[in-house]
Amino acid sequence: MRTFYPLLALLSVCAVASADTAPPAGDATRHLLYVSTPGIRNDVHYGGVGIAVFDIDHNHRFLRRIAVPALGDNVHPEAVKGVCASAVTAKLYISTTKNLTCVDLPTDKILWTKTYDSGCDRMSISPDGKFLYEPTLEGKYWHVIDATNGDEIAKIVTDSGAHNTVYGPDGKHAFLAGLRSPMLTVADTKTHTAEKTVGPFAAAIRPFTVNGRSTVVYVCVNELLGFEMGDVLTGKKLCRVEVEGFSQGPTMRHGCPSHGVGLTPDEKEVWVTDAHNSRLHVFDNTVMPPKQSASIPLHDQPGWITFSIDGRYAYPSTGDVIDTKTRKIIAVLKDEAGGEVQSEKLLEIDFAGDKPVSSGDQFGIGRMSEAAAAK
Numbered sequence: 001m002r003t004f005y006p007l008l009a010l011l012s013v014c015a016v017a018s019a020d021t022a023p024p025a026g027d028a029t030r031h032l033l034y035v036s037t038p039g040i041r042n043d044v045h046y047g048g049v050g051i052a053v054f055d056i057d058h059n060h061r062f063l064r065r066i067a068v069p070a071l072g073d074n075v076h077p078e079a080v081k082g083v084c085a086s087a088v089t090a091k092l093y094i095s096t097t098k099n100l101t102c103v104d105l106p107t108d109k110i111l112w113t114k115t116y117d118s119g120c121d122r123m124s125i126s127p128d129g130k131f132l133y134e135p136t137l138e139g140k141y142w143h144v145i146d147a148t149n150g151d152e153i154a155k156i157v158t159d160s161g162a163h164n165t166v167y168g169p170d171g172k173h174a175f176l177a178g179l180r181s182p183m184l185t186v187a188d189t190k191t192h193t194a195e196k197t198v199g200p201f202a203a204a205i206r207p208f209t210v211n212g213r214s215t216v217v218y219v220c221v222n223e224l225l226g227f228e229m230g231d232v233l234t235g236k237k238l239c240r241v242e243v244e245g246f247s248q249g250p251t252m253r254h255g256c257p258s259h260g261v262g263l264t265p266d267e268k269e270v271w272v273t274d275a276h277n278s279r280l281h282v283f284d285n286t287v288m289p290p291k292q293s294a295s296i297p298l299h300d301q302p303g304w305i306t307f308s309i310d311g312r313y314a315y316p317s318t319g320d321v322i323d324t325k326t327r328k329i330i331a332v333l334k335d336e337a338g339g340e341v342q343s344e345k346l347l348e349i350d351f352a353g354d355k356p357v358s359s360g361d362q363f364g365i366g367r368m369s370e371a372a373a374a375k
Contacts, residue, residue, distance in 0.1 A: 039343025086129030135162030262364020
């Protein structure tokens with residue numbers, strides 16, 4: 001019997017696209033998890049200060065810490081606002097409320113740090129590693145930044161309270177969400193201008209993600225335990241998906257019942273956070289609207305979710321490592337002193353020797369593409 005994944009006929013059955021570049025054949029590839037701290041506000045007791053690197057292939061054991069001076073120290077820490085990386089250019093970027101730092105991946109050396117008067121937030125990088133779309137700190141516009149040196153080359157004004165950013169996997173569009181708007185702005189990355197919007201959604205947009213073809217967005221909004229979906233092609237909201245069987249209640253941070261949503265790389269599932277109930281909720285994304293299929297208890301309140309590049313592991317901000325097939329917690333991230341590591345700013349980077357060959361994304365974006373299906 002043929003299996004059909006309807007999703008409004010906007011999605012098709014296709015292969016999983018590689019991240020940046022395909023890893024080489026054989027078992028030489030090392031899969032590493034880069035976790036930026038402090039990644040839960042500026043709370044250093046969730047993993048200290050710096051970039052903690054973990055070995056995914058060996059039960060996520062701690063490997064080393066990369067010092068980032070712009071993050072301060074344990075006495076005067078600066079909260080990490082975002083992280084992204086490019087295997088193409090072998091660079092990692094980390095932002096605070098004021099500055100942006102570029103790290104050389106093969107050597108762990110800091111290449112430069114730039115400070116911006118209008119501040120920084122959670123940014124995203126183009127697939128070719130050339131441009132960064134960096135939101136001002138809940139401000140009126142996004143910086144478009146030359147990723148080689150940190151220089152601003154353009155501004156995209158939305159006056160929405162610039163906050164979260166996703167660069168589409170196809171490189172043609174970037175998605176810009178502000179804390180004061182129910183509309184998601186879609187930017188043309190060739191001209192670095194706002195092209196259109198998607199929405200309105202029920203309230204201001206919080207974390208969100210997008211599928212691999214940049215045709216469907218999944219957004220968290222204020223006062224919703226669950227997520228909403230939007231059609232990028234028509235600009236219209238598609239549906240509202242509420243978590244069933246769990247009540248809303250007070251949360252430790254963000255003031256939002258679901259502050260985190262992600263797609264498994266094959267896009268067959270949507271995972272959404274539930275802070276009040278300290279859970280992740282899993283939805284079957286092969287039907288429309290997505291259908292709730294599982295709930296996973298965590299040891300703390302989650303405020304983010306992303307995945308390993310191959311989709312084998314889910315990474316909520318609580319530091320729990322979840323096997324996506326069994327839904328079981330198989331590890332908890334621990335630092336060099338055995339302390340708990342939690343962060344909302346983390347991603348996978350894979351290496352062949354000292355050379356980065358692929359990189360994941362902090363937003364848990366989908367990795368399905370028509371180009372991959374044609375291979």
